[in-house]
Amino acid sequence: MIAQRAFQAGGFLSLTMTLVLIFKAREARTKDHRRTEMWLYLRKESRPPQALAQKMISTLMREIYLQFARWTAIVSIVMWIIALF
Numbered sequence: 542m543i544a545q546r547a548f549q550a551g552g553f554l555s556l557t558m559t560l561v562l563i564f565k566a567r568e569a570r571t572k573d574h575r576r577t578e579m580w581l582y583l584r585k586e587s588r589p590p591q592a593l594a595q596k597m598i599s600t601l602m603r604e605i606y607l608q609f610a611r612w613t614a615i616v617s618i619v620m621w622i623i624a625l626f
Contacts, residue, residue: 548624555617559610566606574598 574580574595579602580588589597 545624548620552617552620552624555613555620559613559617562606562610562613566603566610569602569606570599572599572602577602 577598579598580594588594
């Protein structure tokens with residue numbers, strides 16, 4: 542009984558995290574690339590031109606957020622299935 546509730550809570554919280562990651566993926570398209578940690582970690586001589594950097598970094602961040610959202614959704618589904626049995 543306690544384990545079932547724990548898996549239900551875990552499934553719910555994982556689903557919430559999935560929704561947050563999807564929201565962040567949508568937001569990544571319009572976020573200024575110069576305000577990302579990725580940009581700050583690049584040495585100034587290694588940074589791509591501004592026009593290319595915005596498209597490249599926003600696309601990459603979007604794909605990363607969506608990848609983690611997929612993984613989190615799978616974890617959520619597994620937890621809900623375990624809670625059913």
